[in-house]
Amino acid sequence: MGVLIAILAILFVSLFILIPLLEKYGKERSPEELQNITRWMIPLMIILIIAMAIRYLMS
Numbered sequence: 001m002g003v004l005i006a007i008l009a010i011l012f013v014s015l016f017i018l019i020p021l022l023e024k025y026g027k028e029r030s031p032e033e034l035q036n037i038t039r040w041m042i043p044l045m046i047i048l049i050i051a052m053a054i055r056y057l058m059s
Contacts (some may be wrong), residue, residue, distance in 0.1 A: 029037075
């Protein structure tokens, strides 16, 4: 249980440190780049769901 709490604490601390840094130094995306990224989201999510279902059925 202690390991789980330590992992969660590290994740939250890294989020509180990384998010402001990424907002400050990250580059602004153009609408075309965002549209290109969004176009790939649904097919990748479908592939992930299929892979999870196969993994569940194999075990």
